[in-house]
Amino acid sequence: MSSHTATSQPTGGIHWRNRFGWLSVRLGLGILCFLWLLPTVGLFIASIRTEEATKTTGWWKALTPLSEFVPVRSHTDAEQLDDGRYVIRGSLAEDEGVQGSELGETFGIRSNLAETFTVGETIDLGEYISSRAGLTLTINEDYTYEISSNEPIELSRGQNIFIEVTTPPSFTTEHYRKIIVADADSDFGIGRAFLNTFTVTVPATIIPISIAAFAAYAFSWMNFPFRNFLFIVVVALLVVPLQMALIPISRIYNTVGLKDTYPGIWLAHTGFGLPLAIYLLRNYIGGLPREIMESANIDGATHFQIFVRLVLPLSVPALASFAIFQFLWVWNDLLVARVFLGILPENQVLTAQMRSLLGTRYEFLHLLPAAAFISIFVPLIVFFSLQRFFVRGLLAGSVKGG
Amino acid sequence: MLDLIIWLLEGILSPFVSVLEVIFDPLVVAMADSPALQAVFAILFGVGALVLYFWGTNAFIDWILGDQVSWIIQNRRKRERVRERIRPWFFVGPSLILLFIFLVFPALNTLDLSFRNETSTEFVDIGNYSWALQDPGFHESIRNNILWLLFVPFVSTTFGLVIAVLADRVRWESLAKSLIFMPMAISFVGASIIWQFIYDFNDTGEQIGLLNGILTALGGDPQGWLIIEPWNNFFLMIILVWIQTGFAMVLLSAALKGVPEETLEAARIDGAGEVAIFFRIMIPQIISTITVVMTTITITVLKIFDIVYATTGGQFGTDVLANLMDTKIFRETDFGRGSAIAVTLMLATIPFMVWNIIRFRREEKFR
Numbered sequence: 001m002s003s004h005t006a007t008s009q010p011t012g013g014i015h016w017r018n019r020f021g022w023l024s025v026r027l028g029l030g031i032l033c034f035l036w037l038l039p040t041v042g043l044f045i046a047s048i049r050t051e052e053a054t055k056t057t058g059w060w061k062a063l064t065p066l067s068e069f070v071p072v073r074s075h076t077d078a079e080q081l082d083d084g085r086y087v088i089r090g091s092l093a094e095d096e097g098v099q100g101s102e103l104g105e106t107f108g109i110r111s112n113l114a115e116t117f118t119v120g121e122t123i124d125l126g127e128y129i130s131s132r133a134g135l136t137l138t139i140n141e142d143y144t145y146e147i148s149s150n151e152p153i154e155l156s157r158g159q160n161i162f163i164e165v166t167t168p169p170s171f172t173t174e175h176y177r178k179i180i181v182a183d184a185d186s187d188f189g190i191g192r193a194f195l196n197t198f199t200v201t202v203p204a205t206i207i208p209i210s211i212a213a214f215a216a217y218a219f220s221w222m223n224f225p226f227r228n229f230l231f232i233v234v235v236a237l238l239v240v241p242l243q244m245a246l247i248p249i250s251r252i253y254n255t256v257g258l259k260d261t262y263p264g265i266w267l268a269h270t271g272f273g274l275p276l277a278i279y280l281l282r283n284y285i286g287g288l289p290r291e292i293m294e295s296a297n298i299d300g301a302t303h304f305q306i307f308v309r310l311v312l313p314l315s316v317p318a319l320a321s322f323a324i325f326q327f328l329w330v331w332n333d334l335l336v337a338r339v340f341l342g343i344l345p346e347n348q349v350l351t352a353q354m355r356s357l358l359g360t361r362y363e364f365l366h367l368l369p370a371a372a373f374i375s376i377f378v379p380l381i382v383f384f385s386l387q388r389f390f391v392r393g394l395l396a397g398s399v400k401g402g
Numbered sequence: 403m404l405d406l407i408i409w410l411l412e413g414i415l416s417p418f419v420s421v422l423e424v425i426f427d428p429l430v431v432a433m434a435d436s437p438a439l440q441a442v443f444a445i446l447f448g449v450g451a452l453v454l455y456f457w458g459t460n461a462f463i464d465w466i467l468g469d470q471v472s473w474i475i476q477n478r479r480k481r482e483r484v485r486e487r488i489r490p491w492f493f494v495g496p497s498l499i500l501l502f503i504f505l506v507f508p509a510l511n512t513l514d515l516s517f518r519n520e521t522s523t524e525f526v527d528i529g530n531y532s533w534a535l536q537d538p539g540f541h542e543s544i545r546n547n548i549l550w551l552l553f554v555p556f557v558s559t560t561f562g563l564v565i566a567v568l569a570d571r572v573r574w575e576s577l578a579k580s581l582i583f584m585p586m587a588i589s590f591v592g593a594s595i596i597w598q599f600i601y602d603f604n605d606t607g608e609q610i611g612l613l614n615g616i617l618t619a620l621g622g623d624p625q626g627w628l629i630i631e632p633w634n635n636f637f638l639m640i641i642l643v644w645i646q647t648g649f650a651m652v653l654l655s656a657a658l659k660g661v662p663e664e665t666l667e668a669a670r671i672d673g674a675g676e677v678a679i680f681f682r683i684m685i686p687q688i689i690s691t692i693t694v695v696m697t698t699i700t701i702t703v704l705k706i707f708d709i710v711y712a713t714t715g716g717q718f719g720t721d722v723l724a725n726l727m728d729t730k731i732f733r734e735t736d737f738g739r740g741s742a743i744a745v746t747l748m749l750a751t752i753p754f755m756v757w758n759i760i761r762f763r764r765e766e767k768f769r
Binding site: 021025026028029032033036037038039040042043046054055056057058059060061195196198199202203206207210211212214215217218219222223224230232233234235236237238239240241242243244245246247248249252255256257258261262263266267268270271272274275278302303304307328331332333334335339351354355358365368369371372375376379380382383384387 | 408411412415416418419422423426438440441444445448449452453456460464486487489490491493494496497498500501503504505506507508509511512515561564565568569571572578580581582583584585586587588589590591592594595596597598599600608609610611612615644647676701704705707708711712724727728731732737740741744745747748751754755759763
């Protein structure tokens with residue numbers, strides 16, 4: 001399109017303006033795509049970082065080494081040097097707490113790290129800690145330390161030195177493993193929840209489609225009293241908030257014994273999904289050519305035969321698009337599942353499980369991204385592989401009919 | 403009246419449940435040690451029952467009102483007419499029954515409950531509504547719902563339109579659109595987790611939320627994005643904008659492609675700039691689609707629940723009607739007030755419902 005406009009504008013000045021427009025279109029769109037993708041990328045990165053890393057630093061720092069301050073306690077026994085000074089000598093690198101790690105260039109002397117110093121500096125401890133008056137501390141480049149004084153040193157406890165320790169960035173699939181294969185009674189396993197979600201989602205997608213397809217056919221091609229009135233009721237029901245239905249339905253479920261059962265939640269999702277399904281499918285089925293129906297009628301086919309042999313195969317795009325809609329909606333639903341499947345742990349669906357993980361915030365923060373990523377994985381696959389249908393269905397329902 | 407409906411609905415559902423108890427439950431119990439097998443069975447069961455119903459009812463009336471059983475109605479013509487008059491009801495029947503059970507009846511019932519006390523045992527007149535009028539929590543929810551309604555449809559549609567226009571001019575159009583559209587496939591809870599890594603707030607030390615990471619890197623103080631009133635509402639809205647923009651973009655992009663190329667070309671030859679073309683030609687041409695998109699998003703926004711529930715739980719001045727209703731009903735078990743809030747929510751959707759019907763009728767004329 002841009003090349004098209006460029007060739008239709010012959011003069012040089014306008015050409016340059018187009019050139020600029022060409023660039024800003026790409027840049028603008030690129031930035032928007034980047035912004036839209038960023039949160040999801042962040043989640044993915046967070047899901048493969050180590051627990052330590054996720055809990056202490058931002059996901060955008062995944063490639064920088066992790067640095068933390070580890071306390072090392074100095075010795076307490078001093079020796080007197082020839083020049084009369086007293087010193088405590090030791091090496092940070094040999095301390096058990098940091099052995100094997102790479103030491104950084106910064107250290108502190110108080111646990112709140114209110115002030116930090118660079119390795120190689122000599123500092124006056126008394127300036128910061130009153131009980132250490134007269135002592136100086138030196139950290140040498142080879143991470144040996146010296147605490148020295150002109151007076152004899154008598155320390156009841158060693159001086160804490162907080163030395164920066166860096167660990168190289170590392171990634172792990174441990175969280176995914178933990179989440180998927182966790183045993184049934186651990187509170188973060190989602191294997192069972194994954195299966196539950198499937199058990200809810202598949203029938204809750206297929207049932208409304210079939211029921212709605214029959215209704216949509218009747219609304220389009222069969223004659224019966226109140227046909228238009230009933231269809232308008234369906235259109236009106238599109239905007240009823242489903243939250244309203246939760247109490248009355250759960251009361252009825254309690255009496256008849258559908259509470260916390262799969263058939264119960266299938267029916268509920270079917271009921272809530274029907275208005276959109278009938279509306280979309282009627283738009284499509286009603287738009288099929290009249291001649292086909294008439295010729296089939298003349299051949300003596302009953303409505304049932306026409307529907308099964310002719311209309312269903314022709315309506316595959318519309319059926320598929322609603323299927324994706326309903327699938328995503330049910331898969332991602334939290335509210336309906338919470339009310340109709342109850343809070344029993346063995347009935348939890350993915351969203352409910354994630355919601356309870358989310359409630360614990362920092363304790364399971366490292367597992368949360370992996371859980372979220374697993375839960376969005378299936379819808380993303382369904383979505384990307386059937387995107388064409390999805391878009392077509394949206395258009396059929398919201399722009400002009402058919 | 404309502405009692406009669408309830409009695410009727412229970413009557414419809416009870417035989418269904420009995421069948422389940424006899425066939426479905428024992429088999430599920432038998433497969434207790436393999437959840438996967440249970441899942442497959444449950445799925446097959448649900449689908450099988452459906453096929454059986456539609457195939458069965460049609461076969462049944464074809465048989466009982468067919469030529470083999472001609473003694474019921476002697477006249478062949480009349481028999482056929484009766485048969486074809488009954489058949490549509492087998493087609494629409496399940497839909498109508500389910501719609502009645504799950505949408506029409508609950509609406510009536512909620513209306514009734516909203517005039518009763520917490521446990522629905524006593525009639526309290528308009529008590530719940532006058533409570534709502536004075537309750538600060540209700541006011542806050544109304545205010546926030548209005549903020550959401552003003553912000554989300556407009557911003558999502560604007561972004562969707564801009565992206566649709568831009569994407570139309572590049573070769574990687576479908577890739578760009580897929581990326582923008584992707585959040586539509588993500589659950590609200592999943593989105594809340596995703597955005598926690600953007601909004602997270604730490605009083606001191608390292609930040610794990612991107613926004614505060616940027617802010618502190620620039621030398622600022624970290625902010626509690628989801629705590630500071632009233633701005634936290636907007637940070638929650640951004641999550642929904644992120645999800646809904648893809649929807650707006652798809653519809654608007656399709657509408658834009660319907661704008662005739664000759665019109666645009668003619669405008670260009672007349673020397674109109676791209677900006678003028680956008681505002682004076684493209685927007686007027688697709689204005690009906692823009693309204694459809696805005697209305698659809700508005701309805702979604704009216705019912706917004708999950709995002710608030712999963713992030714702040716309605717605290718820090720971020721409550722919305724749907725979440726307040728949830729709190730009243732499920733945490734405080736106050737059915738009267740919860741229902742009054744639900745009715746308010748329903749009343750708010752009525753204008754859109756009417757508009758939906760008008761639009762439908764207008765479209766029908768063009769069929």
